[in-house]
Amino acid sequence: MDIRTDLALESISPDSLPESVHISTRGRAFRITEITIDDDSCLDTIGKGRGRYITLEGSSLSRFAEDYQSMTEELAAELSALVPEGDILVAGIGNNDITPDAIGPQTAAKVLATRHLSCDTVEEEFFASLRRVSSLAGGVMGQTGIESAELIRAVAAELRPAAVIAVDALACTDISRLGTTIQLTDTGISPGNGVSNHRIELSEKVLGVPVIAVGVPTVVDMHTIVRSLTGKKINRELPNMMVTPRDIDRLTERASQLIAFGINLALQPALSFEDVRGLF
Template sequence: MNIRTDLAIENKEMYDEENKGKGVEISGVEVDKKQFDENINVTNIKITDEHGSQVLNKPIGNYITIEVQGLVDEADVLKESLKEKVAKAVAEELKKLVQFHYKLKVLVIGLGNDKVTPDSLGPYTASKVKVTRQYFLIYEAEGDEEMSCVSGFIPGVMGTTGMETAELIRNAAEIAKPDVIIAIDALAARNIERISTTIQISDTGISPGAGTGNMRKELTKETIGSKVVAIGVPTVIDSRTLILDSLSGFLKDPVKAEKYIEENGQDMIVTSTDIDQIIKDFSDIIANAINITLHPGIYS
């Protein structure tokens, strides 16, 4: 079946299912799992060659998945404590891809549309990241021991700006001259439970609008000129994926069912009923993690 997902961990899970087992080894793919906390699990999938890339349908690189259980169900006081723990876990993994140094320059991009809730993760997260480039300009500082030179940019979407997002980001990068671009965006998942539990970090770039099915030009080191680290949270599920995956164990002829949906169904995006709270919680977590990573002398 043609199951749509932006998560490397779900591609690996589908490969395991198709091969009738869990943890099936794939040449060119390295998987490392660890538990950060009682409710927080981390899975690092490293694709090392073209064979691994083809099997998992992802570019060569690192895909780090942080999964947190109970965030939506916790009472407010306990939730804030858990959010802090998750932010530290995300920061610990992000530091492996973005290493702080005295002259580090970073451009943080909030991809998406803040007028459409499931697509608003990027703008809301970027607005909470501490931007510092203005201080470096005012004091003509080359670097700092406690904080990075951080620029922020929320480019909007082509439907409201009339301009290609990748072009806007390329121009912003020419001004900021970043060592690294951190791009935050909404993703699509296979499993509805991942919408309230999962964060993916990767160092292979990103296609703006991928989560909501409106893919634009890719943002990669080759297209932008700077290393691109993507942070995403699945906020939507393709309706066809939801139907086929939910009924996979009951369909006598999955191929025929998929063909029927393709010919008679409509392309729709499904999200959770509490997506507003999910966007708030995960934008808080990711922004906090970015601040911890880029400004170690201010945040801890």
């Protein structure tokens, strides 16, 4: 497959859908496209297996957007439909020292961790209404010598969560989607897949619990940009590089905040929008 993208929306042509692929649209604050794949027959052609792939497209992920509350609530609603009841482990995938790869760690840092809270006294009874959530950002193999999947699998084996929410930066082919798009999927994630840096996948098969992946595109490769601008096929032997927006630091900060906001609302329905906003 001669395309570098983590987005299911960019991997599938609506004009030639296999019988096992179904597309529906909805949304208010976001333009939401849900792609449902019934089986694994498309793995060799589009690189996507059985599951749900939900893409939320907006003009901006900034908290200064007029419809920011609607955006976070819509994101939370989409997440809630994928996350099972029970304890949740939120894992931030990526390298916090490399800005385009920092969405995962920055999101994990903003997630409300509640597993350590107790309700032993009357004053603490409110804690009993909160779902038990743990947060982890363990770095990348180049920093630790440990695969992200190995680390998360070990933690999950100890904590026994009902599911893992894995947050990571993604690659795309359409530069207009950089920092404006969120993908949710219940199939897990293969870190580094979009930039040809394949690592052990984070999936139910590997971790033993369902994995909901959340990601935002932050990079696109130069060959893809040239091909989209010229319409010509690129010689793959030519040097290539990954390109990121000039304001990637601001993009990463805003995207991680929106995702964390949505995760907190989805996992803690006892909290209002104003409650969660007070955390930031």
